[in-house]
Amino acid sequence: xxxxxxxxxxxxxxxxxxxxxxxxxxxxxxxxxxxxxxxxxxxxxxxxxxxxxxxxxxxxxxxxxxxxxxxxxxxxxxxxxxxxxxxxxxxxxxxxxxxxxxxxxxxxxxxxxxxxxxxxxxxxxxxxxxxxxxxxxxxxxxxxxxxxxxxxxxxxxxxxxxxx
Amino acid sequence: xxxxxxxxxxxxxxxxxxxxxxxxxxxxxxxxxxxxxxxxxxxxxxxxxxxxxxxxxxxxxxxxxxxxxxxxxxxxxxxxxxxxxxxxxxxxxxxxxxxxxxxxxxxxxxxxxxxxxxxxxxxxxxxxxxxxxxxxxxxxxxxxxxxxxxxxxxxxxxxxxxxxxxxxxxxxxxxxxxxxxxxxxxxxxxxxxxxxxxx
Numbered sequence: 001x002x003x004x005x006x007x008x009x010x011x012x013x014x015x016x017x018x019x020x021x022x023x024x025x026x027x028x029x030x031x032x033x034x035x036x037x038x039x040x041x042x043x044x045x046x047x048x049x050x051x052x053x054x055x056x057x058x059x060x061x062x063x064x065x066x067x068x069x070x071x072x073x074x075x076x077x078x079x080x081x082x083x084x085x086x087x088x089x090x091x092x093x094x095x096x097x098x099x100x101x102x103x104x105x106x107x108x109x110x111x112x113x114x115x116x117x118x119x120x121x122x123x124x125x126x127x128x129x130x131x132x133x134x135x136x137x138x139x140x141x142x143x144x145x146x147x148x149x150x151x152x153x154x155x156x157x158x159x160x161x162x163x164x
Numbered sequence: 165x166x167x168x169x170x171x172x173x174x175x176x177x178x179x180x181x182x183x184x185x186x187x188x189x190x191x192x193x194x195x196x197x198x199x200x201x202x203x204x205x206x207x208x209x210x211x212x213x214x215x216x217x218x219x220x221x222x223x224x225x226x227x228x229x230x231x232x233x234x235x236x237x238x239x240x241x242x243x244x245x246x247x248x249x250x251x252x253x254x255x256x257x258x259x260x261x262x263x264x265x266x267x268x269x270x271x272x273x274x275x276x277x278x279x280x281x282x283x284x285x286x287x288x289x290x291x292x293x294x295x296x297x298x299x300x301x302x303x304x305x306x307x308x309x310x311x312x313x314x315x316x317x318x319x320x321x322x323x324x325x326x327x328x329x330x331x332x333x334x335x336x337x338x339x340x341x342x343x344x345x346x347x348x349x350x351x352x353x354x355x356x357x358x359x360x361x362x363x
Contacts (some may be wrong), residue, residue: 002292008317025198028345032231037200037203038199038203040203040206043298043302044207044301044309044313045297045298045299045302047303048297048301048313048317049298050263051200051204051243051317052201052245052317052349054239055237055239055240055243056198056239056240057175057239058196058237058239059177059199061196061197061239062196063196064199064203065197065198065199065200066199067197067199068200068202068203069199071201071206073203073206076202076212076216077198077202079200079216080198080202080216080219080220080223081194081195081198081351083220084190084220084223084224084227085187085194087193087220087224087227088187088190088224088227089187095191125345148222
């Protein structure tokens with residue numbers, strides 16, 4: 001804490017150093033702040049501050065997301081997660097994956113891991129890989145290979161999503 | 165500090181894996197960001213079904229357009245998509261309900277332009293974590309505050325903010341102008357050197 005006026009207000013913490021983002025980078029949300037944001041009790045101005053911070057701080061984003069999962073929104077988040085992953089894994093690959101159960105067709109790793117990811121956090125890890133164990137675990141090493149090849153950046157629909 | 169940087173790096177790696185079509189990366193990205201996005205959307209939309217649809221739509225969009233990611237922070241990128249999806253959802257709702265009632269009364273517009281983030285608002289953002297700005301924000305009226313939130317915090321254009329809030333664009337502009345003026349006044353009363361940094 002460097003500023004007495006702020007200490008009680010947002011209940012964040014300062015770790016000093018790194019001025020990569022105008023000094024804001026050094027501030028991080030405490031568990032209490034995350035919990036109050038998650039349960040909706042954080043006053044609006046404090047919430048704004050946190051929200052802007054979460055846009056560029058992945059670790060605080062993870063912390064707050066975990067707090068929200070532990071709130072009343074948990075079941076909805078799990079359902080949407082399932083729906084999103086279902087969308088990401090088209091029907092055709094699902095069918096291909098089911099063929100493998102008969103033991104003859106080999107399936108790409110990405111398809112196999114995607115099927116495992118279906119497990120929502122509520123269902124527990126149950127023999128699935130570490131990344132299927134749910135968001136409460138620290139992300140392990142990537143199981144699928146091609147992450148180091150970002151591919152060509154094209155001006156797709158995402159390009160139009162930037163604010164003016 | 166190192167841990168935070170590592171997490172940021174992991175986000176970048178996730179986005180690269182996402183571009184390469186790795187569904188596991190989508191799951192990780194969801195676990196990392198969906199919670200706070202849900203909470204943020206919930207603060208802006210009282211209908212839980214809309215929030216749910218917007219959240220789902222956001223991650224499906226991310227999955228389909230990961231190649232369009234331009235290198236910005238994952239959280240900011242996700243929020244940009246989510247905010248626009250929320251605006252779209254509101255517009256659809258409004259269209260459906262347009263049968264009832266005349267359009268909202270417009271307030272006189274001014275030259276306020278959200279296209280190029282005015283420096284006064286940048287200063288507000290820079291100072292948000294300092295108590296004075298929070299106190300000042302508490303003092304302005306809710307309808308002014310929601311306009312500030314939409315334009316300054318959420319990064320929406322005037323048109324998008326109008327759709328989100330269900331008010332005419334001219335009203336967004338005039339309220340933003342009033343909000344800035346009132347903030348300045350409130351800050352001046354609280355502290356002669358308000359939002360520039362820790363005193």
